[in-house]
Amino acid sequence: MLNAEIVNKDEEIIKLVNEILANAVKENVSDIHVEPKETYTQVRYRLNGVLHIPEGYDKIPKKLHSYIIDRIKVLTGTMKRDVNNRPQDGKLRMKIQGEEIDFRLLILPTIFGETVNLRILKTEELFTVEGIFNGDKELVKKFYDNITKPEGMILFTGLAGSGKTNTMATAINLISDVGKKIITIENPVEFGMETITQMQVRNQVGSTSANLLSATLRADADMICISEFKDYDTALLAFESSMQGHMIFSTMLTNNAVDALFRCTHMGIKEYLSGSVLQLILNSKLAKRVCKHCKEEKKYSKASLKAIGLTDDEIRNNKFYKGKGCKKCDNTGYKGRIAIMEMLEFTTDLREAFINGADKKQITKLAKKEGVYYTHKDDAIKKLKGGFIDLETARMFTL
Ligand SMILES: [Zn+2]
Numbered sequence: 001m002l003n004a005e006i007v008n009k010d011e012e013i014i015k016l017v018n019e020i021l022a023n024a025v026k027e028n029v030s031d032i033h034v035e036p037k038e039t040y041t042q043v044r045y046r047l048n049g050v051l052h053i054p055e056g057y058d059k060i061p062k063k064l065h066s067y068i069i070d071r072i073k074v075l076t077g078t079m080k081r082d083v084n085n086r087p088q089d090g091k092l093r094m095k096i097q098g099e100e101i102d103f104r105l106l107i108l109p110t111i112f113g114e115t116v117n118l119r120i121l122k123t124e125e126l127f128t129v130e131g132i133f134n135g136d137k138e139l140v141k142k143f144y145d146n147i148t149k150p151e152g153m154i155l156f157t158g159l160a161g162s163g164k165t166n167t168m169a170t171a172i173n174l175i176s177d178v179g180k181k182i183i184t185i186e187n188p189v190e191f192g193m194e195t196i197t198q199m200q201v202r203n204q205v206g207s208t209s210a211n212l213l214s215a216t217l218r219a220d221a222d223m224i225c226i227s228e229f230k231d232y233d234t235a236l237l238a239f240e241s242s243m244q245g246h247m248i249f250s251t252m253l254t255n256n257a258v259d260a261l262f263r264c265t266h267m268g269i270k271e272y273l274s275g276s277v278l279q280l281i282l283n284s285k286l287a288k289r290v291c292k293h294c295k296e297e298k299k300y301s302k303a304s305l306k307a308i309g310l311t312d313d314e315i316r317n318n319k320f321y322k323g324k325g326c327k328k329c330d331n332t333g334y335k336g337r338i339a340i341m342e343m344l345e346f347t348t349d350l351r352e353a354f355i356n357g358a359d360k361k362q363i364t365k366l367a368k369k370e371g372v373y374y375t376h377k378d379d380a381i382k383k384l385k386g387g388f389i390d391l392e393t394a395r396m397f398t399l
Pocket residue numbers: 291292293294295323324325326327328329330331332333334335
């Protein structure tokens with residue numbers, strides 16, 4: 001049994017627990033799990049229904065486990081520290097980034113020690129479909145209609161750390177809810193989800209992405225998700241499989257949606273193949289969100305708003321906002337992040353043009369003309385009008 005004095009003096013444990021809670025709040029997760037395994041302790045965060053291992057907390061030494069649990073119990077002030085063989089409920093409140101955050105706790109005894117689940121009671125839902133598209137019903141419907149198609153391919157693109165994997169996880173989560181069989185091939189497995197079958201690529205034992213994919217094609221899956229096309233063999237197999245009637249999701253590192261289409265060609269995929277099976281390409285970038293605690297109306301000059309593409313009507317009929325700076329945002333006027341999305345859908349004309357050799361510029365122009373290319377600029381203007389971002393941020397996506 002732990003000695004309370006030792007634990008309280010152990011600054012390392014106090015710091016570790018504080019960090020685990022604070023980082024979870026910063027990342028906007030809904031739950032924190034501290035799970036004892038046989039030889040180590042795992043911390044996992046749940047973001048939009050999906051578990052992942054946060055950076056820096058992979059395999060915490062097992063000898064720290066009971067100290068971590070004890071520290072958490074101390075923070076609640078009510079949980080029994082000398083009880084470790086039966087479930088306990090509790091609550092705790094902590095000041096994180098100037099804000100009082102409430103957690104609800106459940107501790108359960110397991111064969112490897114006590115496991116704790118902390119639910120954060122007030123979180124922003126950045127990566128729900130409504131969150132991604134800020135409740136825009138038309139965009140949410142387009143997204144949903146495309147991801148639930150029986151066959152084809154959806155690409156979730158963006159630069160590193162742009163939220164593309166989260167957007168894909170959101171889509172998977174949405175589909176798994178409607179009872180479809182989903183298999184993922186990942187390297188590494190980033191998200192843990194209970195309702196889907198996940199496989200880890202292990203090149204050294206012959207479980208390459210391509211091998212796993214060809215095996216998966218024989219399984220009765222409604223949807224196959226490949227974490228990223230890193231080689232031609234996997235990409236080709238994925239495109240051929242969607243041609244033969246599978247729905248495939250994958251991610252790609254690109255700056256925008258049209259670039260992703262041409263990246264397929266650069267990888268060696270023939271235009272007739274990618275041009276036939278792609279259903280939707282999404283691209284996400286993250287932007288600084290106006291702090292909701294200190295946001296106030298801002299009168300921008302008409303010229304500066306016109307310069308990024310707003311019409312006279314839009315300027316007249318909308319209010320614009322900016323953060324003044326407060327304690328909660330460290331006087332920056334920004335708090336949290338928001339996804340600025342792109343969505344490219346495929347029409348028959350667009351497919352034909354691409355297969356017949358149209359270049360990036362022509363594809364972009366045609367897609368806009370057909371009304372199937374919702375761009376970063378469109379989304380940034382929408383989010384500026386919604387008061388989620390300020391003009392300075394919107395400019396980064398509109399010029
Ligand atoms: Zn503020």
